[in-house]
Amino acid sequence: MTELDHIRNFSIVAHIDHGKSTLADRLIQLTGTVAERDMKAQLLDSMDIERERGITIKANTVRIEYPAKDGQTYVLNLIDTPGHVDFAYEVSRSMQAVEGSLLVVDASQGVEAQTLANVYQAIDAGHEIVPVLNKIDLPAADPEAVKANIEDVIGIDASDAIPISAKSGLGIPEVLEAIVKRLPAPKGDRNAPLKAMLVDSWYDPYLGVVVMIRVMDGVIKKGDRIKMIQTGALYGVDKLSVLKPQMVDIAELGPGEIGVLTASIKQVRDTRVGDTITHEKKPCDKALPGFKPAQPVVFCGLFPVDANDFEDLRDAIEKLQLNDASFSSEMETSAALGFGFRCGFLGLLHLEVIRDRLEREYDLDLITTAPSVVFKLHMKDGEVRDLHNPADMPDLTYVDHIEEPRIKATIMVPDDYLGDVLKLCQDRRGIQMDLTYAGSRAMVVYDLPLAEVVFDFYDRLKSVTKGYASFDYQITGYREDHLVKMSILVNDEPVDALSIMVHRDRAESRGRAMVEKLKDLIPRHMFKIPIQAAIGGRVIARETLSAMRKDVTAKCYGGDATRKKKLLEKQKAGKKKMRQFGKVEIPQSAFIAALKMDD
């Protein structure tokens, strides 16, 4: 066990891609936590999807030992957090487990929307903050201007900000010293009853559920009988470890320490992040305040391409949920698609990540239906219903009015692109709430419908601003609006999986955009296919996909059927990845792609 004044706990927070994980690499490397031959870039991003997309999805903790200039060795617990807005929840709960934050700002970019969102969370959590200016190796880096920018926009003192290059390692010793000198040691009472915070939990195929804890008071040992205060569940501690980043067993954890335990817990669902862990026999008197649970905001149907794979999908979802309690699922049936699940996600990236993992880790082919946010239906009889799926929209005569979720969006953008950003927000039914400037960058705050933002707003924003804008949002509440259900008919048959809720005034342009997109997304068939968008019985947009003209092998010679057969078998396998709607095959990727607008 380590004495409190020899412990420092901190998170690394920043806007997406400003170099958090790379900085974590250098801290791990310089302290010799991981052998040089085992080092690789963004070491903590261990999931395939994280490595492929080059982003962090899951917060990761590492314990490192640092012999400081004062001759003492300190234990540092660092938490590398994700930057993407969908995973903001990971950041906020990580912050509850530590006392300080390294605020990384890309010195060639300055403060961005998630810099702001994350630093405010750190301030709210009572953190001491050490600003770090990263990427000073880049020619475009301007550390002095970015210091001023931090003071200006965030309002914290940046005079001691540390200039570094996480890539080259420049400035890393200074960061380590600052962690020891400038961040506070944790507080706690070793002799008080055990009080530990359940920070995170995940499923390990060999160990079962692994629970990450931060001890506030008392001492936890292997073999202890523990109690989770919120759930009331009782367990025996089977194994107690710290993460370096692989698990290393430890006899006990005392106040201020962060580690993981296993306790024969079956499902991640049996644990509640933010819960308080104490001893069964000598419990603490007051629980920690806990966290607000993450709420799924985007819903879509997931169906197996091959209806026979439904049971496999059910298994896969259950297994993934062992690991990620932030997505929800409920069985769903659709006329065209058969049995599947309606699943809820924290955002579109989260949806894509989960779908990719289901397909890859469980070898499934899935159809993802058009994503939707949750609408509130106020029925004439006074009942209020949540509508997760436009296909479930009841007869309008029973509906009094419909409400949709709204968000507060913060966008930071160089003023050259301000006009484009305002137009985009206006087009998406936004209401401007604030507009301020810091240097040549503007900060705009908009009230927007979530439904207009969730699918492709970020992509559009990046493209109209050439990547110079950043964006963050929070859900604020529900508001009534003129919303209607738009259906898509392919070859004269309605395709439920493509229906969406849309604002009356935007219906025609959305309908037009969707049928045009679908015309490109659906492959040509042997016959021509009308594609229509309709509200009620009224068609508001129509396109025709013409029939294929030519697809034949001119010479089939010398009796060599093998190559040809392989080719056609491959095509057939490709077709099997499409689902049949009436006589038309629609590729699985079409359902999300059809919603992305190029406006």
Next chain:
Amino acid sequence: MDDWRHGGFGLYLHWPFCAAKCPYCDFNSHVAAEIDQSRWNRAYLSEIERLGAETKGRVLNSIFFGGGTPSLMAPELVQAILDKVRATWTLANDVEITLEANPTSIESGRFRAYSEAGVNRISMGMQALNDADLKRLGRMHSAAEGRAAFDIARKHFDRVSFDLIYARQDQSLNAWKAELHEALAMAVDHFSLYQLTIEDGTAFGLRHAAGKLHGLPDDALASDMYLITQDICSSHGLPAYEISNHARPGAESRHNLVYWRYGDYLGIGPGAHGRLTLDGTRHATDTPRAPEAWLRAVEAAGNGELPREALPLSEQATEYLLFSLRLSEGMDLARYEALSGQPVDRAKLRHLEEIGMITLEQGRICPTDAGRAVLNALIVELMP
């Protein structure tokens, strides 16, 4: 009855050499400085002997010398091979013995000798009827030489067919129609009209990938060219009996029919494929593609074949499907279902009939002209 009997029994012999490699061609053909024809002679005879022992008592319906350019074979070699064939199998009364020829003067000089050896049908690679296009196709002969070679062939053979490649670079619909009418005037009772296919790994393939092959027709024009070809040839009494093959009824190439009716065929020579049913099991046979590798295999092991594969019934069904639908006579549904072991979805057939892709007559699925233009899609649709 073994399934192959519906299609008959043929022998394919591959001659893998050409005087020059054409830029569009991905056949197993090579240019060699020197060819030891007596070494080839021994190898072919040894393979005939080996396969003959396995197929005792069968009657051959067709023999085909393909290439490459078989008209570069010494007439003595052709003679020796056919003598050996006659000593090995019984030949059908109407046996068809075809040799592929390139229409240059060196080759037409041998036609008489080939005829004496027993060849009774010539298939000539004319490719185009104007010099400019022949040049672009990298051919070594002029249009006039082509016609001259064709006339010589006709003197020695009753059955002479020729090949044209169309949908060429910068070819308009009208230019093709005019050329097709010229071809019809020349044709005896059979010709093959292939749309130019850009094959990976050929000179055209590389240029195409680099975006440097210009003037190729788009799918719409290619489709129009195909459909107009069907109309014109039909009205001149030479309807397509297969995607790219036209004949006066009765004058179809028997050898082609063996493949497309999914009979048994032996493949001898480098890269030659075969289908062979023995004791009720149909096998796919294959040989090394490189000429030297094939020769060595025959010389060293007395067997030029790669290890044989038994074809499961489901694969035979697929092969029958993709061969037979190339024919205008179409596919026998009962025969297909017997192979595949499962019925074809009738609702699907009805739909394909409704949209004009097939006709259903007397238990046969026949692709229409429109259906043949998108045959790959049609086959994939019908695959289980």
